[in-house]
Amino acid sequence: MTDDLPPEIARWFAGRGWRVRRHQSEMLDVARSGRHSLLVADTGAGKTLAGFLPTLADFCPSQGTDAPPSNTLHTIYVSPLKALAHDVQRNLVAPVEEMGLPIRIETRSGDTPSDRKRRQRERPPNVLLTTPESLSLLLSYPESLDMFAGMKRIVVDEIHAFATGKRGDLLALCLARLQALAPELQRVALSATLAEPEAFREWLAPWGEVDSVALVEGEAGAEPDVEILLPEEERVPWGGHAATWAIPQLYEEIRRNRTTLVFTNTRFLAEYTFQNLWDVNEDKLPIGVHHGSLSKEARRKVEGAMARGELRALVATASLDLGVDWGDIDCVVQMGAPKGSSRLLQRIGRANHRLDQPSRALLVPGNRFEFLEAQAAKDAVDAGKRDGEDFRPGALDVLAQHVMACACAAPFDEAALLAEIRLCLSYAWVDDTVWQRVLNFVATGGYSLKAYDRFQRIVRDRTGMWRLTHPEQAARHRLNAGIIVDSEMLTVRFRNGRQLGKVEERFAASLSPGDTFAFAGTSLEVEQVKDMELIVRASTKAAMIPSYGGLRLPLTTHLAERVREMLVDRAGWARFPDDVREWLEVQDWRSVLPGPDNLLVETFPHANRHYTVYYTFCGWNANQSLGMLITKRMEDRGLLPGGFVANDYSLAVWGLKPVTDPAPLLSADILAHEFVDWVQDSHLLRRSFREVAVIAGLVERQQPGKRKSGKQVTFSTDLIYDVLRKYEPEHVLLEAAWADARQRMTDVGRLGDLLDSAAERLEHVELDRVSPLAVPVMVMIGRESVPQGAVDDELLLEAESLAAAAMGTP
Numbered sequence: 001m002t003d004d005l006p007p008e009i010a011r012w013f014a015g016r017g018w019r020v021r022r023h024q025s026e027m028l029d030v031a032r033s034g035r036h037s038l039l040v041a042d043t044g045a046g047k048t049l050a051g052f053l054p055t056l057a058d059f060c061p062s063q064g065t066d067a068p069p070s071n072t073l074h075t076i077y078v079s080p081l082k083a084l085a086h087d088v089q090r091n092l093v094a095p096v097e098e099m100g101l102p103i104r105i106e107t108r109s110g111d112t113p114s115d116r117k118r119r120q121r122e123r124p125p126n127v128l129l130t131t132p133e134s135l136s137l138l139l140s141y142p143e144s145l146d147m148f149a150g151m152k153r154i155v156v157d158e159i160h161a162f163a164t165g166k167r168g169d170l171l172a173l174c175l176a177r178l179q180a181l182a183p184e185l186q187r188v189a190l191s192a193t194l195a196e197p198e199a200f201r202e203w204l205a206p207w208g209e210v211d212s213v214a215l216v217e218g219e220a221g222a223e224p225d226v227e228i229l230l231p232e233e234e235r236v237p238w239g240g241h242a243a244t245w246a247i248p249q250l251y252e253e254i255r256r257n258r259t260t261l262v263f264t265n266t267r268f269l270a271e272y273t274f275q276n277l278w279d280v281n282e283d284k285l286p287i288g289v290h291h292g293s294l295s296k297e298a299r300r301k302v303e304g305a306m307a308r309g310e311l312r313a314l315v316a317t318a319s320l321d322l323g324v325d326w327g328d329i330d331c332v333v334q335m336g337a338p339k340g341s342s343r344l345l346q347r348i349g350r351a352n353h354r355l356d357q358p359s360r361a362l363l364v365p366g367n368r369f370e371f372l373e374a375q376a377a378k379d380a381v382d383a384g385k386r387d388g389e390d391f392r393p394g395a396l397d398v399l400a401q402h403v404m405a406c407a408c409a410a411p412f413d414e415a416a417l418l419a420e421i422r423l424c425l426s427y428a429w430v431d432d433t434v435w436q437r438v439l440n441f442v443a444t445g446g447y448s449l450k451a452y453d454r455f456q457r458i459v460r461d462r463t464g465m466w467r468l469t470h471p472e473q474a475a476r477h478r479l480n481a482g483i484i485v486d487s488e489m490l491t492v493r494f495r496n497g498r499q500l501g502k503v504e505e506r507f508a509a510s511l512s513p514g515d516t517f518a519f520a521g522t523s524l525e526v527e528q529v530k531d532m533e534l535i536v537r538a539s540t541k542a543a544m545i546p547s548y549g550g551l552r553l554p555l556t557t558h559l560a561e562r563v564r565e566m567l568v569d570r571a572g573w574a575r576f577p578d579d580v581r582e583w584l585e586v587q588d589w590r591s592v593l594p595g596p597d598n599l600l601v602e603t604f605p606h607a608n609r610h611y612t613v614y615y616t617f618c619g620w621n622a623n624q625s626l627g628m629l630i631t632k633r634m635e636d637r638g639l640l641p642g643g644f645v646a647n648d649y650s651l652a653v654w655g656l657k658p659v660t661d662p663a664p665l666l667s668a669d670i671l672a673h674e675f676v677d678w679v680q681d682s683h684l685l686r687r688s689f690r691e692v693a694v695i696a697g698l699v700e701r702q703q704p705g706k707r708k709s710g711k712q713v714t715f716s717t718d719l720i721y722d723v724l725r726k727y728e729p730e731h732v733l734l735e736a737a738w739a740d741a742r743q744r745m746t747d748v749g750r751l752g753d754l755l756d757s758a759a760e761r762l763e764h765v766e767l768d769r770v771s772p773l774a775v776p777v778m779v780m781i782g783r784e785s786v787p788q789g790a791v792d793d794e795l796l797l798e799a800e801s802l803a804a805a806a807m808g809t810p
Contacts, residue, residue, distance in 0.1 A: 004025060004028060004029065005025070005028070008060045009099065021045065021046060021218070021219050022219055023041055023045065023218040024046055024049065024050040024053060027051065027188075028053045028054055028057060030214045031053075031153075031188075032054070033214075034186070036187040036212055037186075037187075037188050038159075038190075038200055038213055039216045040194050040216070040218065041190075041217070041219070042218055045218040045219060047157075047191075047218070048088055048091065048190065051077075051155040051157070052092060052127075055074060055103075055153055056095075056103070059074075059101045060099075070102065070104055070126065071123045072124070072126065073125070073126065073148065073150070073151050074126045074153065075128075075151070075155065076127075076153075076154045076155070077130070077154075078130060078154065078156045078171060079130070079157050080132070080162045080167065081131070088157070089105055090307070103126045105128075106120060106125040106127075106129070108128055108134050108138065109131050121141055121143045124147055132167050132483070133170070133482050133483060136170055136402065137478055139174060140405035140477060140478060142409055144181070145181065145409060148182055152185065153186045153187075153188060154175065154186075154187055155188045156171065156187070156189045156190070156204075159189040159190065159200055159204070163203050163391070164389040164391050166395050166483045167483050167484070168426070169394040169398040169399075170402065173398070173421065173427065174402075175187065175206070175423075176420050177402075177406065192346060193342040193343075195342060195385075195558075196388065198210075198215075199391055201213040201215060203391060203424075222358040223358055224345070224348045224358055226344075226362075227362055227363070228362075228363045228364075228371065228374050228378060229246055229249060229362045230577055235579040236371050236577060236580055237367050238775050238799035238803050239776055239780065241336050241337075241367070241370070242269055242273065242336070243335050243364045243365065246364045247273075247276045247277060247279075248280060250262070251280050253331060254312055255312075258309070259311060259329045260313040260329070261313070261329050262313060262314065262316065262332075262335060263316055263317070263347050264315065264335045265317070265335075265336050266317065267291040267293055267317055269317075269336065270290070270315050270316060270317050271289060271291075271519065275521075285312040285313065286310060286311050286312055287311065287314070287521075288302045288306070288311050288313070288314045289315045289520065289521045290317070291317040293489070293502050295500055295501045295520075331361065332347055332360070334363050336365070337366070337369075337370040337373045337374065338377040338559075339373075340387050340555075340556035341380035341556070342387050344361075344363075344377050345386065348381070363377065369647070369648070371577075372563050372566055372567070372580075373555070373563055373648075376559050376563045377559060380559065380562060385558070387558035387559065391426075393426070395692075395736060396692075396739070397691075397696040398483065399421070399427060400438055400695075400732070401483075401696055402421075403417070403438060403458075404457060404458070404473075404697055407442070407458045407466060407468055408474040408477050408478070411461070411466060411467040413464070413466075414435070418432075418435050440732075441731075441733065442458055443457065446724070446728055446731050446732065447728050447731075448723055448724055448731070449720070455698070457473050457697070458473075480697060482695070483695060489504060490508040490532050490533060491532060491533045492519055492534045492536060493536070494535070495527065495535055500519060500524075501519065501520055508529060513527060513529075522538060523538070523539045523541060524537070524538065525537050525538075554620070555648040557750065560617040560618070560649075561617075563617065564594060564596045567584065567595055573585070582807075583772050583773075586772045587771060587772040587773045590767070590808075591767060591772075591773070592763055594615035594617070598761045598762075598763045599616070599666075599762045600763050600765065601614050601666075601762060601763070602615075602765050602766075602771050602773075603659055603662070603766050604766070604767040604768065604769055604774075605658070605768070605769070609642060609655065609656065610658040611654045611770070611774075612654075612659045613651070613653075613773075613774045613777065614626070614662070614666075615650045616650065617650075619648050622750045623650070624646050626646075626651055626751060627644035627651050627653060629674045629675055630653055630666075631644055633664075633665050634665065637664075638657070639655050641653060641655040642655050642656065645781050649776075650773075650774070652778055652781065654781075661764070662764055666754075666755055666759075668752070668756055668758075670755060671751065671755065685738070685741055688741045689720075690721075691737075691740065693717045693720065694717075696733055698717075699717050772803070772806040772807055775803050775806050
């Protein structure tokens, strides 16, 4: 297949002893035909190189065309992670130098120094590696109109990771703007894990012309080798999420391998697992920790050590899910439930990174339901089945931010900009009415706020063009633009100024001088809390671990259905450990098993309370919402609810009176009545509003020379929220906040499906005591406010007591 390759590239492949894979050659052919392309290929298949081959070919002298000038932007590469952009630069620069091609390659992200960013606008590189947020900011400069005019290609990596969310909305709008500036621009997207490639072709296609996007499928690689780690002598735990029972076995695995990559689902669990490993690290093996709250210096140090092969193990979160190319990782470990088969495949792909050799992975369940989830994920991986999130309409707060970015670059005509915005699938639904509401918001803040000068950002001039009210608006926009709105963070630093990273403001507020906490793999003592900084020194004392807010990773619908099917597949239980099989057998004998065709609800007395357990398999977010709604209905009906607790699989609600018929508590109108009232009166909508207000630019987190605290931002948004609810309930940001509350925070879609079918398939079982299947969620009662992972030992005695009652043993 090297016949079609420029000789410079063919010689380089031959020199490496590599063959050109079919999909790499096909990507070059598609580019030459003028079509856009979506490449779906396994990790280790050379996806990134395939995406860049057309760019490399354009710079080959043998092609008979003059190479683009050194200061002309030719290709943009967009990555969801800053670490990935730097990794690709490392792996792209070497081939370019070895081929002797005149290509200048640079990165641009939030970590890039401001003087380099300025120079890039004046003298752009040929290839720019960036993130969606940095690309959007670059488009807000007047220079962008000329800078992008001659651009030939944009390569979007790991498209599955962000296309369905708000970062995908921002990127879709950026693509539309780039296509308008460079009409011949070719779009390329890369991914290892896509459940529905057709949906991503539609997202990638300009003007909805899906046939303009060629689907290129990579050569199949070796099947991954996935095992579930089980306790050597003890049983699979009843409760807990951190899987600390596995630390000794995990350490032995690290000792056997050259390099092991350990994934956790939260930043807290990354620090917690690292500390547990360090406690048993008798051999003083070099083990690192990596997550998004560490400083860029700390992240780069760890990434560099991994690239050089200096670490024996690295504990990480989703910060390293994607594409970081370390080929000598022997084994990937997933601590706790994987939550989805595509996510698991992505993480498994970090091992080995060679297409012809299997990647090896260990799944470490924290409890019995997590064992079932791990088994379901393993089965899905073995069967090649993938899952993913559905696309939804583009968010209005992101659209407002994009409109402001366009205004910062140059005055715009509203009809022309609307036509450009409709170019992308995410915003093809925007009609003239919605468009006028968004424009009105960006211009004045909306009807209720237009009297305030601070909200006047753009104005229509005499020619009908929209322009900034003042040049300083551009600087304010660039200082505050972005999509990711984390909880307010405080910088952790030593007195000499060296920064370690950031912890959440609410965690820092609980600390006083002399307190110790573990962070970045170090025990730290608080010296001072000053402004937005936590000043610390090294300590040898025992330390607590920071907890972080944010949502838990959702259990995918696909994986939930697989677990349901496993529960009723009695013949398949033979492959389970004895204690898990016995757990299910006793449940089957004493109660009923929840399967795909029923919604099991159990009621029973325990410790002078009456409990109802709903086996929803809807995920933690949906179960949290359902718990709120059910307790409200119980209260209205005089059932004296006491509280509830939820996990991904079930919801346990207790009260002083028994629930004799759960059906009325689950009627579908609960979403139309109690849900609306609850969201209106809860913190949920206020929190959503705070986020959309920041993204849309209504409230600024930063001003020149200073940054607002989280309390200041919350105070500002709460005031505005109350004004809008009273005087302008149809405000575009209230609509955006509702959309967030429904889709992202409460999983209302899954909840609605559950309630719609509850009347037909609800199966109520009354018991005289706790059932085996209820034990994992019952164990959490009284512990739900304690950070995950910190409670495994405390749970043990209570779990054993509950289990003894459930299993009928003395």
